[in-house]
Amino acid sequence: MTGEAIPVVWTFHAASEDDTRRLGEAIGAAALSGLVIALVGQLGAGKTRLVRAIADGAGVRDQIVNSPTYVLVQEYHGRLPIYHFDTYRLRSLDEFIELGAEEYLGADGVCCIEWADRVADVLPPDVLRIEIAVVGRDDRRFGITANGPTSASVLFKFRTALS
Ligand SMILES: Nc1ncnc2c1ncn2[C@@H]1O[C@H](COP(=O)(O)OP(=O)(O)O)[C@@H](O)[C@H]1O
Numbered sequence: 001m002t003g004e005a006i007p008v009v010w011t012f013h014a015a016s017e018d019d020t021r022r023l024g025e026a027i028g029a030a031a032l033s034g035l036v037i038a039l040v041g042q043l044g045a046g047k048t049r050l051v052r053a054i055a056d057g058a059g060v061r062d063q064i065v066n067s068p069t070y071v072l073v074q075e076y077h078g079r080l081p082i083y084h085f086d087t088y089r090l091r092s093l094d095e096f097i098e099l100g101a102e103e104y105l106g107a108d109g110v111c112c113i114e115w116a117d118r119v120a121d122v123l124p125p126d127v128l129r130i131e132i133a134v135v136g137r138d139d140r141r142f143g144i145t146a147n148g149p150t151s152a153s154v155l156f157k158f159r160t161a162l163s
């Protein structure tokens with residue numbers, strides 16, 4: 001492939017919400033079955049906004065992508081199934097496991113997990129970690145790390161598409 005060693009780190013700077021949409025759509029277009037995306041960043045950083053674009057890029061149509069605050073996990077259907085978690089209101093790691101987290105994480109789809117640091121202990125090693133820093137009103141810095149073969153090949157693909 002590219003000869004780069006894992007982990008692979010890449011920074012994407014979004015100067016506007018439209019840039020975030022481009023990043024998310026490229027990730028969704030590159031996504032592979034089994035990809036786990038761990039989203040980290042303060043309230044209002046843009047985690048949900050990015051998942052919405054990932055879903056669009058993966059071909060999800062006519063389904064509303066919002067933070068799954070009350071149900072904790074929402075499922076969308078595109079080229080691949082997307083499982084969208086928001087662990088913000090999760091009371092414990094057990095609650096996440098009772099939700100069937102391990103089945104979702106091992107399923108044939110893409111898992112997008114907001115507030116992923118809260119459930120880091122049960123995430124697999126091969127994760128695409130996206131840490132969003134708020135730089136200005138519309139400015140965001142996306143620190144992206146691929147920690148295994150699936151996340152790395154997805155990262156190579158969307159990085160190339162965006163470069
Ligand atoms: N570059 C950007 N990328 C993402 N969101 C942005 C950007 N600039 C401004 N925003 C705004 O920031 C907010 C992000 O909200 P949201 O995605 O719900 O955050 P989170 O899920 O991290 O709490 C939205 O109101 C969005 O309009």
Ligand SMILES: [Mg+2]
Pocket residue numbers: 047048067086114
């Ligand atoms: Mg959110």
